[in-house]
Amino acid sequence: MRERITTRRRQLGATMRKLRARKGFTLEEAGELVGVSKATVSRYETEAGPVRWIIIEALCREYGTTEVERKAIVALAKDSKQQGWWRPYADSIPESMDLLLTLEDDAVRENHFSCVYAPGLLQTRAYSTALQVANEIQLAPDEIERLVDIRMKRQEILLRPKPPRMWAILDESAIRRVVGSPQVMREQLDRLLEASESSHITLQILPFSKGAHTAALGSFVIIGGIEPALDVVYVDLHTGSLFLEKDEELDRYRLAFEYLQAQALDMEASAAMIRRARKEL
Numbered sequence: 001m002r003e004r005i006t007t008r009r010r011q012l013g014a015t016m017r018k019l020r021a022r023k024g025f026t027l028e029e030a031g032e033l034v035g036v037s038k039a040t041v042s043r044y045e046t047e048a049g050p051v052r053w054i055i056i057e058a059l060c061r062e063y064g065t066t067e068v069e070r071k072a073i074v075a076l077a078k079d080s081k082q083q084g085w086w087r088p089y090a091d092s093i094p095e096s097m098d099l100l101l102t103l104e105d106d107a108v109r110e111n112h113f114s115c116v117y118a119p120g121l122l123q124t125r126a127y128s129t130a131l132q133v134a135n136e137i138q139l140a141p142d143e144i145e146r147l148v149d150i151r152m153k154r155q156e157i158l159l160r161p162k163p164p165r166m167w168a169i170l171d172e173s174a175i176r177r178v179v180g181s182p183q184v185m186r187e188q189l190d191r192l193l194e195a196s197e198s199s200h201i202t203l204q205i206l207p208f209s210k211g212a213h214t215a216a217l218g219s220f221v222i223i224g225g226i227e228p229a230l231d232v233v234y235v236d237l238h239t240g241s242l243f244l245e246k247d248e249e250l251d252r253y254r255l256a257f258e259y260l261q262a263q264a265l266d267m268e269a270s271a272a273m274i275r276r277a278r279k280e281l
Contacts, residue, residue, distance in 0.1 A: 196267060
């Protein structure tokens with residue numbers, strides 16, 4: 001397993017590439033502006049080796065970032081060697097999950113659309129275990145337990161003194177599909193109701209009655225940084241995961257989420273639907 005510096009460097013590099021592209025600078029032009037070589041700018045935009053945060057700051061100024069955005073990027077550069085809470089689980093985490101945890105560890109807000117199952121941040125242990133057991137790739141019991149441990153640990157970001165602001169929209173199928181057993185599902189629905197009462201979590205249900213909708217192709221998460229320019233979209237696919245960061249990609253998913261917010265039931269009606277689903281189990 002590669003060091004966590006790879007995931008932070010990947011995020012930093014992607015951000016620096018994006019900022020340079022936004023200004024239309026070549027690698028050589030960017031380097032000349034801050035007195036470094038084309039090769040140095042290129043290296044800072046990849047996963048190759050450490051970076052000097054003072055150069056990162058200088059580049060950010062030339063790229064016209066806001067003060068808040070610049071501070072966030074410099075902090076990312078300074079913390080590039082920091083080890084995350086998930087380091088003890090490194091052997092069990094694929095690269096895509098490693099990057100997701102890195103991004104999520106720094107997130108100030110997360111917008112989730114879940115079209116099949118409850119969001120990972122709101123799953124109970126029994127529900128999460130049942131999902132792993134149902135995986136088409138059969139896992140040993142200890143592997144399942146380890147993966148579920150990671151998911152439960154991941155949820156602790158919601159218990160921080162300053163947790164990320166979470167907005168979750170669930171397709172009705174996510175509360176109707178019985179995962180594990182009726183008892184497991186009742187506990188999961190109770191967890192959703194509990195979450196809906198939290199001051200930093202907004203939960204909406206998109207009912208079947210709305211028919212086709214803008215995000216019918218899959219679940220996604222918009223992971224928000226201090227500034228919108230640092231946002232990343234995580235798309236959960238059956239065959240893997242995608243991380244999208246281009247402005248046009250971000251705009252597309254932001255717009256999709258806005259449409260979903262408008263189509264979904266309000267918080268009170270959503271909670272009422274969850275209670276009905278629970279009663280019917």
